[in-house]
Amino acid sequence: MLRVETYPTAAEAARALGPGARFLGGGSLVMIELNYGASDIERIVRTTDPALKDIRVEAGRIHLGALVTMADVLRSRELSFLAPVAQAVGGPAVRSAASVGGNLFAPHPYGDFTVALLALDAMVQTAGGASHPLEGYLADRSGLVTSVSFAAPASNEFAFRKVRRVRPKGASVMSMACRLSRSAGQLSGVRVAYGAMAPTAVRAKAVEQALEGATLDERGIAPALARATEGLDPPTDALASAWYRKETAPVHLHRLLLGENAR
Numbered sequence: 001m002l003r004v005e006t007y008p009t010a011a012e013a014a015r016a017l018g019p020g021a022r023f024l025g026g027g028s029l030v031m032i033e034l035n036y037g038a039s040d041i042e043r044i045v046r047t048t049d050p051a052l053k054d055i056r057v058e059a060g061r062i063h064l065g066a067l068v069t070m071a072d073v074l075r076s077r078e079l080s081f082l083a084p085v086a087q088a089v090g091g092p093a094v095r096s097a098a099s100v101g102g103n104l105f106a107p108h109p110y111g112d113f114t115v116a117l118l119a120l121d122a123m124v125q126t127a128g129g130a131s132h133p134l135e136g137y138l139a140d141r142s143g144l145v146t147s148v149s150f151a152a153p154a155s156n157e158f159a160f161r162k163v164r165r166v167r168p169k170g171a172s173v174m175s176m177a178c179r180l181s182r183s184a185g186q187l188s189g190v191r192v193a194y195g196a197m198a199p200t201a202v203r204a205k206a207v208e209q210a211l212e213g214a215t216l217d218e219r220g221i222a223p224a225l226a227r228a229t230e231g232l233d234p235p236t237d238a239l240a241s242a243w244y245r246k247e248t249a250p251v252h253l254h255r256l257l258l259g260e261n262a263r
């Protein structure tokens with residue numbers, strides 16, 4: 001018999017997790033597993049901790065509670081730069097449940113919001129107060145996520161692009177996000193992240209290297225396009241083959257970087 005346990009704080013919920021227990025975020029994925037009779041889930045652990053619904057901007061940093069949903073992001077004026085990302089997650093019903101925390105755990109080809117967070121160099125806070133760079137957190141994804149935080153980008157510094165076969169709700173053939181920081185007209189400390197190009201969202205480090213010191217124009221980005229999939233081994237699935245993902249990535253990277261069609 002499935003038991004549902006609700007705790008007033010994230011710390012208590014974290015302590016209640018263990019063998020046979022599953023944390024419930026918005027439930028857009030967990031409920032499907034339960035409906036299909038997931039036999040490994042004996043207890044559902046949830047929390048009503050209001051801190052997990054927080055959206056805060058403090059000293060230039062944005063803090064998003066783990067239970068903030070895609071619909072909450074779309075309603076927030078401070079997060080308008082993330083609206084295209086939240087809008088790209090499922091349809092309206094999914095967006096009203098899908099949480100920021102849950103997105104970090106979504107299996108391939110999902111995880112579009114995580115791609116954006118990776119490009120924003122987000123930190124992940126877990127119950128107990130520890131803080132981890134998102135890239136490292138994605139390697140083992142352990143611990144109950146309470147929030148994510150990142151420096152607010154300057155206007156026009158952040159861009160996101162999702163490639164899908166079915167509009168408006170299709171899953172990613174690939175998704176891409178970048179933060180194009182500049183210093184004296186040259187790109188500096190750029191971040192580029194991809195989704196659906198590996199088992200989890202990944203940074204495109206060869207691209208980042210090639211963009212360092214470059215100008216944001218056709219000539220400046222050419223070396224980065226040539227290295228668009230360096231070091232990556234994209235999966236083949238029902239949406240696209242690894243070959244297709246590799247062949248088309250430079251085209252979409254070009255559009256992402258130069259702002260064509262989809263900012």
Ligand SMILES: Cc1cc2nc3c(=O)[nH]c(=O)nc-3n(C[C@H](O)[C@H](O)[C@H](O)COP(=O)(O)OP(=O)(O)OC[C@H]3O[C@@H](n4cnc5c(N)ncnc54)[C@H](O)[C@@H]3O)c2cc1C
Pocket residue numbers: 022023024025026027028029030031032066067088089090091094097098099100101102103104105106109110111112113143144145146169170171172
């Ligand atoms: C029809 C459909 C379409 C979808 N389309 C997209 C899409 O286009 N793009 C996309 O990115 N995703 C998509 N998804 C996947 C999913 O809705 C989102 O990724 C969503 O953000 C997951 O969040 P959730 O809160 O619903 O997760 P849940 O279902 O609550 O949880 C998912 C997993 O994450 C764990 N988890 C949740 N929150 C936390 C936390 N705070 N700390 C630790 N572990 C946690 C859970 O224990 C569980 O294992 C789709 C899903 C469906 C059903």
